[in-house]
Amino acid sequence: MNNQNQLYDIGVIGLGVMGKNLALNIVDNQYRVAAFDLDEHKVKDTVRQEELERKQYLKQHRQPRLVGCNNLSEVLSSLEKPRILLLSVPAGGPVDGVCQALIEAGIERDDIVIDTGNSLWTDTVEREQRYSKDFLFFSCAVSGGEVGARFGPSLMPSGSLTAWNRIEPIWQAIAAKVDASTGLPIERFEPGNPVKEGEPCTTYIGPAGSGHYVKMVHNGIEYADMQLICEAYHLLSQGLGLSASEVADVFAKWNQGSLNSYLMEISADVLKQADPLTGAPLVEMILDKAGQKGTGLWTAVSSLQIGCPAPTIAEAVYARAVSTQKSQRQQLSQLLAGPADNSDAELDKQAFIDQLENALYCAKVSCYAQGFQLMAMQAKEQGWQLDFAEIAKIWRAGCIIRATFLQSITQAYQQDSGLENLLMADVFAKALSDKQGNWRIAVSHAVMSGVPAPCISSALAYYDSYRSEVLPASLLQGQRDYFGAHTFERTDKPAGEKYHLNWSSDRKLHKV
Structure with a gap:
C-alpha cells in the first residue's frame, strides 16, 4: 500500500516478465515506480525483488523505490501529475481493457498511457484516435527480452511528440547503450548499477503506429x-x-x-x-x-x-x-x-x-x-x-x-x-x-x-x-494481356502508355 505522502514518477501496469523487469530497470535509474497487476502475487514478488536488490546492492538507499498498488485508482493517486503509465500487458483486448479501466478510475486528459506490448501497428493508430479525448495514448515497442528489459532494451517509441518530450529522459536512461565509435554494446548486468555512458538505443520513430511497425x-x-x-x-x-x-x-x-x-x-x-x-x-x-x-x-x-x-x-x-x-x-x-x-x-x-x-x-x-x-x-x-x-x-x-x-x-x-x-x-x-x-x-x-x-x-x-536489368515479367504481362486484356507497356514508348493486342481475332495492337 502506498504512503500517500510520497508521489511516484511512473506507474507500471502488468508485472509479467517484461513489466517486472522494466519496473526494476526504471528504479535502478533513479525513478520511483507505482506497480500494479491483477495477480497480487506478481505485485508482491516485484516489491520483494526491489527490496532484496535495494538491500543487497544499494545499502545507502533505505527508502523503497517501488510501491505495490491494490488497484488502478491507487496507482493514479500514487503518481505525480500529469501522470505517466506504462502498460505491459498482452496485445489486443487486454490493452483496451486496461485503458477502459483507467478511464473509469479517473485518468485525466493530459496523462500519458504507454503501450509497450507487441501490438499490431494499425491497432495502435486506431487507439491513439479512440482515446484522444480521455488521455494521451502513446506506444513504445520494446525489444531485448527479459534481460534487455532489466538492464537495457532497444526502445521504439511513436505517437504524440508532447508525450515523447515528457518521457524521453526516462527512456534514454533505461535504454541499452552503445559505444558511438565502434557500435558495440556497453553492457553491465548488475542491479543498481545501470550503464550511463554511451549512446542510448532509443529515438523518436514518428507518428502513431510507426514504432510498432518498425518493431x-x-x-x-x-x-x-x-x-x-x-x-x-x-x-x-x-x-x-x-x-x-x-x-x-x-x-x-x-x-x-x-x-x-x-x-x-x-x-x-x-x-x-x-x-x-x-x-x-x-x-x-x-x-x-x-x-x-x-x-x-x-x-x-x-x-x-x-x-x-x-x-x-x-x-x-x-x-x-x-x-x-x-x-x-x-x-x-x-x-x-x-x-x-x-x-x-x-x-x-x-x-x-x-x-x-x-x-x-x-x-x-x-x-x-x-x-x-x-x-x-x-x-x-x-x-x-x-x-x-x-x-x-x-x-x-x-x-x-x-x-x-x-x-x-x-x-x-x-x-x-x-x-x-x-x-x-x-x-x-x-x-x-x-x-x-x-x-x-x-x-x-x-x-x-x-x-x-x-x-x-x-x-x-x-x-x-x-541485379537483373531484364526479368521475364514481359512474358508474364503478355500472358495477362492474352487471357484478361490487362494491357502492357512497351520498351520503345513512353512510360505509362498502355497497349493491348487483340489476341482472339485480328491480333492488331491498340493503344488504350
Missing part, C-alpha cells in the same frame, strides 16, 4: 536471421557431418568476424549444451517444431499487401510452418527420394565452411535490405519520415538482432539518407559482389545434397533479381 519489421528480420543460422547449422551437420560441438566452434569463430551478433553467440552456446537427462547434445533432443507469436507473419503479410519483395522474411515464416508438420515429414521422408548418397569425400571441408560464412553474410545483407525497403515503402504510404540511420543505431544493442553489422548499416544511411536499397550502398554492393561466388557454391551444395535452405537461397534469388 514488427525488426521481428521479421529476426525470424529470417534465426532461420539463416539454422540453415547453416543444417548444412554443416547433415551436409558436412560435423557434430553439434564442432558446429558450435565454427559459429564461435564466425562470431569473431563480420557475423558477430547476439544470435550467433547464443546459437554457439545452444549447440555446446549437453542434455541434462541423456548427456547427448541438447539440440538433438529438442523436437524440431518451432513456434511463433505472429510478428514475423505480420511482416510477411505487410510486404505482400504493399507489394514489397521480402522473400527471405516470408520463407522464414514458412520454415516454421513446415517444421510444425512433423508427422507428414516423417511419412514423406520414407516416400520421397532425395539425391543419391554423395558423401562428399573429396569436399574440402574447411573451404566449404569459409564459403558458407560468406554465403551467410550475403544472405544477411539481403535480408536486412528487404526489411529496410519494406519500412521505406510503408513510410511513403503513411507519410512517415523515418530516419533509417537512427533505426539502425538503436538496434545495435538491447534487441535480439543486435550485431556489429548494424554499424555498417548506420554509416550507409548516414552517408546517403535517401538510399533506396541497402544493396546500393558501396560497402554492401562491393562485399556481395566479392562474395557472391561462394554464396552460389553454398546454395548449390545445399540443393545437390538435399538439405533445405529456403532462406539462404531466396536471399540469393532476391540479389539476382535486383
Whole structure:
C-alpha cells in the first residue's frame, strides 16, 4: 500500500516478465515506480525483488523505490501529475481493457498511457484516435527480452511528440547503450548499477503506429536471421557431418568476424549444451517444431499487401510452418527420394565452411535490405519520415538482432539518407559482389545434397533479381494481356502508355 505522502514518477501496469523487469530497470535509474497487476502475487514478488536488490546492492538507499498498488485508482493517486503509465500487458483486448479501466478510475486528459506490448501497428493508430479525448495514448515497442528489459532494451517509441518530450529522459536512461565509435554494446548486468555512458538505443520513430511497425519489421528480420543460422547449422551437420560441438566452434569463430551478433553467440552456446537427462547434445533432443507469436507473419503479410519483395522474411515464416508438420515429414521422408548418397569425400571441408560464412553474410545483407525497403515503402504510404540511420543505431544493442553489422548499416544511411536499397550502398554492393561466388557454391551444395535452405537461397534469388536489368515479367504481362486484356507497356514508348493486342481475332495492337 502506498504512503500517500510520497508521489511516484511512473506507474507500471502488468508485472509479467517484461513489466517486472522494466519496473526494476526504471528504479535502478533513479525513478520511483507505482506497480500494479491483477495477480497480487506478481505485485508482491516485484516489491520483494526491489527490496532484496535495494538491500543487497544499494545499502545507502533505505527508502523503497517501488510501491505495490491494490488497484488502478491507487496507482493514479500514487503518481505525480500529469501522470505517466506504462502498460505491459498482452496485445489486443487486454490493452483496451486496461485503458477502459483507467478511464473509469479517473485518468485525466493530459496523462500519458504507454503501450509497450507487441501490438499490431494499425491497432495502435486506431487507439491513439479512440482515446484522444480521455488521455494521451502513446506506444513504445520494446525489444531485448527479459534481460534487455532489466538492464537495457532497444526502445521504439511513436505517437504524440508532447508525450515523447515528457518521457524521453526516462527512456534514454533505461535504454541499452552503445559505444558511438565502434557500435558495440556497453553492457553491465548488475542491479543498481545501470550503464550511463554511451549512446542510448532509443529515438523518436514518428507518428502513431510507426514504432510498432518498425518493431514488427525488426521481428521479421529476426525470424529470417534465426532461420539463416539454422540453415547453416543444417548444412554443416547433415551436409558436412560435423557434430553439434564442432558446429558450435565454427559459429564461435564466425562470431569473431563480420557475423558477430547476439544470435550467433547464443546459437554457439545452444549447440555446446549437453542434455541434462541423456548427456547427448541438447539440440538433438529438442523436437524440431518451432513456434511463433505472429510478428514475423505480420511482416510477411505487410510486404505482400504493399507489394514489397521480402522473400527471405516470408520463407522464414514458412520454415516454421513446415517444421510444425512433423508427422507428414516423417511419412514423406520414407516416400520421397532425395539425391543419391554423395558423401562428399573429396569436399574440402574447411573451404566449404569459409564459403558458407560468406554465403551467410550475403544472405544477411539481403535480408536486412528487404526489411529496410519494406519500412521505406510503408513510410511513403503513411507519410512517415523515418530516419533509417537512427533505426539502425538503436538496434545495435538491447534487441535480439543486435550485431556489429548494424554499424555498417548506420554509416550507409548516414552517408546517403535517401538510399533506396541497402544493396546500393558501396560497402554492401562491393562485399556481395566479392562474395557472391561462394554464396552460389553454398546454395548449390545445399540443393545437390538435399538439405533445405529456403532462406539462404531466396536471399540469393532476391540479389539476382535486383541485379537483373531484364526479368521475364514481359512474358508474364503478355500472358495477362492474352487471357484478361490487362494491357502492357512497351520498351520503345513512353512510360505509362498502355497497349493491348487483340489476341482472339485480328491480333492488331491498340493503344488504350
